[in-house]
Structure formats: structure tokens, C-alpha cells
Ligand SMILES: Nc1ncnc2c1ncn2[C@@H]1O[C@H](COP(=O)(O)OP(=O)(O)O)[C@@H](O)[C@H]1O
């Protein structure tokens with residue numbers, strides 16, 4: 393049994409006709425980084441939103457450690473250990489970096505404030521760039537800084553699985569590298585990650601396995617190398633040349 | 637100068653009432669994006685509960701107030717459950733209309749239960765007040781100022797120094813994200829309603845001995861509080877406080893130096909002036925905290 397198992401998932405938005413997800417099968421094993429790739433609008437974010445309960449799914453199943461997430465509220469799913477770092481980072485603009493990160497522990501019961509602050513310090517060890525910004529308000533941060541805060545906050549949940557939606561979006565290549573160094577480090581420390589990316593290059597460089605989505609379906613899946621070498625995939629989504 | 641100081645004292649007292657109502661108003665805008673047109677009626681309900689405690693049941697004044705504060709918190713939750721909750725996914729306008737409906741309902745239910753004749757409520761203290769230098773400090777105005785100051789400090793401590801406060805702020809800034817973090821958003825919103833009703837109720841209880849307690853008392857207070865909000869900067873917490881105080885001072889000075897019958901007009905003249913010259917208010921959002 394996989395840690396996270398998605399079978400035949402279909403989902404739709406109330407405001408739009410037709411299914412956005414048309415039967416998705418994805419599994420994530422403990423300790424893996426699995427990436428969902430695909431063009432804009434393929435349904436990557438919707439998949440993550442279904443897992444965290446933001447989009448109620450119409451059919452199929454999602455289980456975490458064998459337990460069904462069907463019909464559970466967003467907050468209940470967070471308490472089960474799903475930590476969703478959504479598109480756009482969503483750092484609270486009027487709270488400081490420390491406060492933002494601290495609130496990441498809100499899904500856990502009975503964590504004392506002292507314990508929380510100790511854990512926030514651990515996150516600063518992971519992302520030293522944030523230390524000097526610890527009292528800065530969210531709205532003053534740059535895109536890369538926001539992404540690091542969002543990831544650090546997501547980790548405060550002590551997640552069974554961390555859902556990361558397009559961490560590279562809108563960031564300069566150098567910053568993307570820094571963010572992905574942290575992602576790799578997170579995995580090394582034992583956190584399971586489901587990573588959504590349009591930037592296949594960087595995503596496949598850290599992932600153990602990947603799935604390519606196309607208009608709500610899984611087109612292909614496999615090891616990074618196999619995905620790179622699939623001519624259909626490369627032509628359509630990975631935009632270029634095979635890695636040597 | 638003596639008269640000016642005297643008027644300043646009175647103006648700050650009445651301004652503190654506007655500030656308390658405005659604060660409750662702003663908190664709901666921020667936490668739940670609810671523009672609550674029944675905020676003034678919260679003050680009216682609070683005043684009537686105190687009338688029942690003090691005049692009817694003849695309970696001790698402070699005990700009556702304490703009971704009224706608790707009842708107001710409960711009232712706030714019932715108000716949220718009936719007026720806001722069923723409509724929360726329908727956008728801003730249906731909720732606004734619903735709060736307008738609630739304000740009419742509240743006035744009529746009090747009218748039905750209590751009748752139209754205004755009530756007189758004694759002040760918190762028997763002593764009329766104290767003379768400090770050339771200013772006579774009326775005991776009720778003094779109570780208003782002390783209570784309002786304590787409430788503002790309490791609110792600051794809750795919102796800035798406690799984890800609950802941080803969760804309330806997070807909820808007001810991005811509900812969906814708060815919920816992804818496992819923050820119980822529904823609880824945070826209900827808490828804000830309870831707190832906001834409590835603030836409105838306390839304002840009503842404090843101002844009751846200065847005005848008559850009447851079914852219609854909420855309407856004008858709410859309008860002033862709304863004006864305070866625009867003057868201070870829509871949605872701004874320090875703005876609500878400063879806007880309320882400056883409005884109270886402006887209308888008291890205006891009434892005394894210019895014309896008494898036009899007392900209420902000064903508030904709205906000030907509102908119009910701000911809307912024309914500085915629509916973002918004193919503390920206009922330099923930053924979008926609702927990004
Ligand atoms: N809130 C929404 N309401 C209606 N349709 C939506 C909504 N969000 C996304 N969609 C649609 O669902 C499809 C998948 O979107 P999304 O999951 O965001 O794709 P991706 O993350 O892969 O770019 C798109 O066609 C998009 O237009």
C-alpha cells in the first residue's frame with residue numbers, strides 16, 4: 393500500500409461544466425519525491441486541491457496510509473498530515489515571517505509555543521536566508537523569499553506528505569536552484585513530496601518518479617530518465633532535448 | 637481655553653463610543669468580509685439588556701454589565717449563525733442585505749418587547765464627576781474613556797500577543813490558506829462575531845446613561861461609526877479608533893462653536909470632505925493587506 397494513493401479520480405468545479413480531472417491514478421510511496429508535470433491547465437493544481445479537500449471530487453478514491461480522504465474537510469485533512477503549499481505561495485501579507493512559519497503547526501494539537509519557536513528555528517537552519525527576515529512582514533518579501541517561507545511553513549505541519557505547487561513559478565533561475573536545493577534537502581530528511589511543476593527540467597532532476605498530465609488524464613508515468621526519453625512527452629511537454 | 641478643553645473631553649468621550657462600534661465593524665470586515673449594517677443595533681441591544689438588569693431586575697450595576705457582556709457574545713454567535721452563515725458563500729451583497737434585515741428585525745423585536753418609550757439609565761457611578769483644573773470630568777464620560785482604553789489594550793494584546801490572535805489575523809487575510817494550515821476558520825469567524833457584538837454592546841451600555849435608551853439609538857451611532865471608518869481608512873483598526881475619536885471631537889466642537897442643531901451634520905460634512913480629498917482615510921491602505 394502506498395502512502396498516498398489516488399485512483400480513478402474525477403473532479404470538476406461547480407462554476408464550470410465538465411470534468412477537469414478525468415480518471416487520474418497516482419501513487420506516492422513513503423519517502424519519495426513524485427512530480428506531476430504537464431502544460432498549463434492540465435489539471436495539476438486541481439489534483440493537489442482534491443487531495444487537500446479544496447475541490448470535492450466527484451468519483452474515485454484518495455487514501456492516505458489506507459485512510460480515505462473522501463468527504464473530509466480541508467482542516468481535517470490538514471490534521472491527518474497533508475500539507476499543501478499552494479500556487480502563489482499565499483504567505484499572509486500582514487504577518488511576519490516567523491508568525492507565518494509558526495502558524496504552519498496549526499494542524500497539530502498541543503504544541504507549546506516554546507516548542508513551536510524551537511521548530512521555527514530549525515526551519516531557519518534549513519533556509520538560512522530567512523533569518524535576517526524573521527521580523528519582516530509577508531508583503532515586503534520577494535518571490536523567492538515568499539516561496540521559502542511557504543515551504544518552511546508547510547514543513548511545520550510535520551506532514552506525511554508535502555504538496556508543492558509550482559515552487560519555481562516566476563523565479564529567476566538562480567533562485568529556482570536555491571528552492572530546489574531545499575526540496576532535495578527536505579526529502580533527504582525524510583519528508584515525502586508530491587511536486588507539481590511546469591519546469592520539467594528542475595522537477596525531474598530531484599524526483600524519483602513522475603507523471604505527465606494532459607487535459608485531466610495521465611499521459612505517461614515513469615522514472616525521470618524514461619520520461620525524458622519518451623519522444624512524445626519530450627515534444628509536447630519537456631520542451632526540448634534529451635539529457636545525455 | 638477652559639471651554640475648549642472641556643469640549644475636547646466630552647468629544648473624546650463620545651468619540652470613544654463611535655470608535656468601539658467602528659472597531660467591531662472593522663473586525664467583521666476583516667475576518668469575514670461582512671459589512672454589518674446591524675452594528676449599531678448591537679449597541680441598542682446591549683443598552684436594553686443593561687436596562688433590564690439595572691432598572692427591571694434591579695441587579696447591581698457591574699453585575700448587570702457583566703451579564704450583558706456575556707449575553708452579547710452569545711448574541712453575536714446567534715447573529716452569525718442566522719444572518720451570515722447560511723449566505724457565506726454567496727458573496728458580499730446578500731450578507732449586507734441580510735444584516736440590514738437583521739437590523740430592522742432587532743429594532744422591531746425590542747419595540748415589541750419593550751415598547752416605544754425611551755428608558756433612562758443611571759450612570760455607572762453615583763458621583764457626578766471630578767474637577768481637574770478647569771475641566772469638569774463627568775463620571776460617565778470618564779468611565780467611557782477608561783473602558784474604551786482598556787478594551788483597545790485588551791484587543792491589542794489578544795491580536796498581537798497570542799497565538800489565537802495570529803490565527804484570527806491569518807483568517808482575516810486568507811481564509812483558504814488558513815484552513816489549509818488546519819486553522820479552524822469557522823471558529824475564528826464565530827469568535828470575531830462574538831467579540832464584535834460584545835464591543836458594540838459595551839458601547840451601547842456605556843453611552844446609554846448619556847443618551848436616552850431608545851429603539852432608534854443604534855441607527856445614528858452606526859452611521860457615525862461608519863463615517864469614522866471611512867475617515868480612519870476603510871478596514872483599518874487604528875483608523876477606526878482615530879476616526880471615531882476625531883469625529884466625536886469635531887462634532888462636539890462644531891456643535892458648540894458653530895451650531896447645535898447641525899451637530900450631526902458636522903460628522904457627515906467631515907465624511908464628505910474625506911471622501912473628496914483623502915478617500916483612503918487617515919490610515920489608508922498603503923499596502924493591500926487583503927492581497
Ligand atoms: N476555480 C476554477 N473554476 C473553474 N475552472 C477552473 C478553476 N480552476 C481551474 N479551472 C480549470 O481547470 C483546468 C485545470 O486547471 P489547473 O488544475 O489549475 O491546471 P494546472 O495546475 O495544471 O495548470 C483548467 O482548464 C482550468 O481552466
Ligand SMILES: [Mg+2]
Nearest residue numbers: 436437438479
Ligand atoms: Mg496550476
